[in-house]
Amino acid sequence: MNSKYINHVCTLCLNLCILCMLNACQSLPSLQGRSVETHIAADIPSSLAYTNASLITQHPGLSGLYPLDDGHEAFAARMALIRAAEHSLDVQYYIWRNDTSGQLLFHELVLAAQRGVQVRLLLDDNNTVGLDKVLTALNQEPNIQIRLFNPFMHRHWRALSYVTDFARLNRRMHNKSITADNQITILGGRNIGDEYFDMGKGTLFVDLDILAIGPIVNQVSNNFDRYWNSASAYDFSRIVHRRNKLQASMPVFKRRSFNYLRADSYGNAYNRDNFINRLLDGSLNYQWAHLILVSDNPDKALPKGKNKSNTSQPTDSLLVAPDTAQSPVIKYEKASLTLNALAASVVEPQKDLLVITPYFVPTQTGLEYLFKLREEGVRVRILTNSLAATDVPAVHSGYVHYRTPLLKEGVEIYELKNQGFLKGPRDRAFTGNSESSLHAKTFTIDGQQLYIGSLNFDPRSARLNTEMGVVIQSPEMAQFMNQAINEALPDVTYQVKLSAQGKLEWLKTNDKNQTRVYHHEPDTSIWQRIWVKMLSWLPLESLL
Structure with a gap:
């Protein structure tokens, strides 16, 4: 009995050692040949540019901000921002859940790309567990580019990566922002997930971010470019290599984590807030300040x-x-x-x-x-x-x-x-x-x-x-x-x-x-x- 137990322990230790060695052999790919890209100019004509121009002119040198302290409105604002985009969307997040809100916003990014919007999605890789299939489907869209920040090369045994590459993987990108047409941005504390939008059971997060227009937007866009072109941002296709039955056009990527009642609640919040019309007609109650x-x-x-x-x-x-x-x-x-x-x-x-x-x-x-x-x-x-x-x-x-x-x-x-x-x-x-x-x-x-x-x-x-x-x-x-x-x-x-x-x-x-x-x-x-x-x-x- 003791010898069998010892054999099992030795086998387990040997397997772990082999996995660690295999993981150590998986080095990060070269960044040679990766494209260096920048955001679009703020003066490119768009509906958002037309609306914002008169407001910004009335408040020279100031940025307009609209606090998003209600979870439902924070979701509606992000959906409206994506739907209002005509040229570009620069999206940067630490966490993006594959739950109801996450799948709804993924779907909106796909629809934006299909109408010609150039989408750049930069995600910290620490929280993409279970998302490889979904991101593969999105990355196949012609107008969507995905990069992973500080990626894990071993996609299934991520914990083992810490054994061989702890100094790098312990450092994460905690930034959160989404910017449309270099005209309007949302940044603050919220990640993408039902718990951040006051939806669902269990613990809900008390959170705060802002929507902003004016000089601050170009600064956020410049900052996004720094991260997108940084030494820690890797093209998704260089990290994840897998075939996939999922299609980007699917309205739901994972039914087990998608709640249709919550989706209806999000839809009701979006319609109730009428956020996209307020974005496009300039009726949001902006507060103007130096940012x-x-x-x-x-x-x-x-x-x-x-x-x-x-x-x-x-x-x-x-x-x-x-x-x-x-x-x-x-x-x-x-x-x-x-x-x-x-x-x-x-x-x-x-x-x-x-x-x-x-x-x-x-x-x-x-x-x-x-x-x-x-x-x-x-x-x-x-x-x-x-x-x-x-x-x-x-x-x-x-x-x-x-x-x-x-x-x-x-x-x-x-x-x-x-x-x-x-x-x-x-x-x-x-x-x-x-x-x-x-x-x-x-x-x-x-x-x-x-x-x-x-x-x-x-x-x-x-x-x-x-x-x-x-x-x-x-x-x-x-x-x-x-x-x-x-x-x-x-x-x-x-x-x-x-x-x-x-x-x-x-x-x-x-x-x-x-x-x-x-x-x-x-x-x-x-x-x-x-x-x-x-x-x-x-x-x-x-x-x-």
Whole structure:
């Protein structure tokens, strides 16, 4: 019996070794011969160009933005953008689910291509598991080009690739944007998937992005070109070689993950919002402001020895719209270029800093910066996920170390309940109801500036993943966000405080203004808390 068991173990180990060796032999293809492409000019005639021209002329030097804080409207906006495109669509995402929303938007890209629109689709390969057949079908369309960012050569045993190529595959493209005709763009925190559009069962994400026109669009297009032509972007056909029965014209690619009731709900939301007509007749209620695009250089995703950004000037990690004269500086020597670029794009907080982030692991550098702000009398508030609401307990285990030191310095900490919602920058609610998890990444400074983008406040965003977002110089939007959060906090969050004995406690206020005090993380099981405690003992922070 023992000898049979030993034989089985040895066979398994041998098979794993063989798989690892085979995986190691699969090197990335050469980029030689790959075409270098750029976006279309903004002055090419189109319906969107005609509509936007008069609006932009009335607001010289400013960009118009429309906040998308409702999940259904965020989906409708993307569908309308695709349907309104006449010349080009540049699409860049970290996650694209093969669920109802993902298949509907894939279908819209196909229809756009069939009417002559040139579609460039750039996907981070970490989240394309199960999509090879669908992407193969799309890639066969004459007007659709697909590239994979930091691809996995072994398509079936992806985990083994980490054994032989961890330094590269651990770095991901976290950017999210879609741009039509170099005239209008959507960017922010949302990926493509039902949970990001307030649809379906289970956990739904509280998220935020913006639709924008004006000078910011060309900056987003330039940024897309940098990634499309980067050393980490590979033509799909060079990575995936397979025959396929799927056809791009199929309305549904995978019936098991397509819900017809949800599809009807998306259709109803699209018709109700009448978004495409508002895009084309210029009736969207744009808010006009100076926007500054902050984005990583795609070289950040290369392994350290090949990372050109390590030796380049800090301007490589910052794109600044032409309507601003600010230039980047190195303000914090121990911080990444990403955070230095962001710091150079905003004013230093004098009165108030509100940070909203799903994952908060500030590191020692961030801790020292927040301590410095508190010493200068700045009010600092952090809103992040509670253990009950987070979708990544491992990141929560990195966050727990920082709560007590921050509270001792007077930083206010609020954690979203798993059934919370938030008011957005317009007079409506951020998506989030039955089971909610915070996914929006935003902050406001002194009620004057607002950031919206993909950047989490954790080491992964700072050092490993590429990120992008916009700094919005709009007191109106920043102050509305502050007011909305102030009104919502008592209802949708637990406030974390220190007791007289220096122990953590969570305060929950109900609709009758009655407060309940918890002495452990609320709405969680003892096993959840034990698991996070065990994870907190591991040296994981640099990976979080």
